Amino acid sequence: MGFDEPDVAKRALAKGAVDEVAGDLASAVRQADLVYIALPIAGILECLPVIALHAGPEALVTDAGSTKALICREGERLFKREARFLGGHPIAGRELSGIEQADENLFRERQYVLVATEDDADPRVKAFADMLRTFGAIPVWCDAETHDWAVGISSHLPQLLSIALAGVIRDETDETGLPLALAGPGARDMLRLAGSPYELWRDIAHTNGGNISRAIDRLTQALEHLRVHLKSKELEQEFRAANEVYGSLQKLK
Numbered sequence: 001m002g003f004d005e006p007d008v009a010k011r012a013l014a015k016g017a018v019d020e021v022a023g024d025l026a027s028a029v030r031q032a033d034l035v036y037i038a039l040p041i042a043g044i045l046e047c048l049p050v051i052a053l054h055a056g057p058e059a060l061v062t063d064a065g066s067t068k069a070l071i072c073r074e075g076e077r078l079f080k081r082e083a084r085f086l087g088g089h090p091i092a093g094r095e096l097s098g099i100e101q102a103d104e105n106l107f108r109e110r111q112y113v114l115v116a117t118e119d120d121a122d123p124r125v126k127a128f129a130d131m132l133r134t135f136g137a138i139p140v141w142c143d144a145e146t147h148d149w150a151v152g153i154s155s156h157l158p159q160l161l162s163i164a165l166a167g168v169i170r171d172e173t174d175e176t177g178l179p180l181a182l183a184g185p186g187a188r189d190m191l192r193l194a195g196s197p198y199e200l201w202r203d204i205a206h207t208n209g210g211n212i213s214r215a216i217d218r219l220t221q222a223l224e225h226l227r228v229h230l231k232s233k234e235l236e237q238e239f240r241a242a243n244e245v246y247g248s249l250q251k252l253k
Helices: 006-015 025-029 041-054 069-078 123-134 144-172 185-195 198-207 209-228 234-252
Strands: 034-037 060-063 084-086 088-090 111-114 138-141
Touching (some): 025 041, 034 041, 041 069, 060 069, 060 123, 069 084, 069 144, 069 198, 084 123, 111 123, 123 138, 144 185, 144 198, 144 209, 198 209
Parallel strands (some): 034 060
């Protein structure tokens, strides 16, 4: 059972992503065993009170929001009855959005954060973690604050770095088309995230601003360090350290 804006719901139905479309949110969740909220953060927060009111007592309600502290606080406040709220965040995604970009293998071999402990006694939590494993995802157990700090560095900072780099290239490009015309695969890789929609990242910036701001400070310090050492052996050490991080990331695939 799916629920969204009518035009989106129609396209999801045609694509086979859902079997049926509900006329309203309350109807969509009333008989559900699992309620999965895949919306921007503001949309998640807006829907939670309605879902808490209408979800059945046995339901597990979970989200896919990119920040967790605010959402989980609201979940804890609203879900005081039998229905269980479980914060979640798949560490997967693309710079393009919409039902047309749907991919059944999106979660495969990707970490999926669950805001709970691995020994959580609720059978609904265990069942959901097992379901994720059948999709090829890797459940990772974490508290909300630690999650937001970590993704502020590893996810939100790269996004804003890509936006800043795109701005520099745009501002420096002259009437001849340079330097943009000479952008190669490296620039394309760095700028992939610049294709992401503001509507999604606005809510992330609003709800994780403190962590993102600290991450930007650290990046600024790191860039200044590189600038100062452009002609010293220190630059070689920074490359070697960066190569090690890259190698570690390759092993996570």
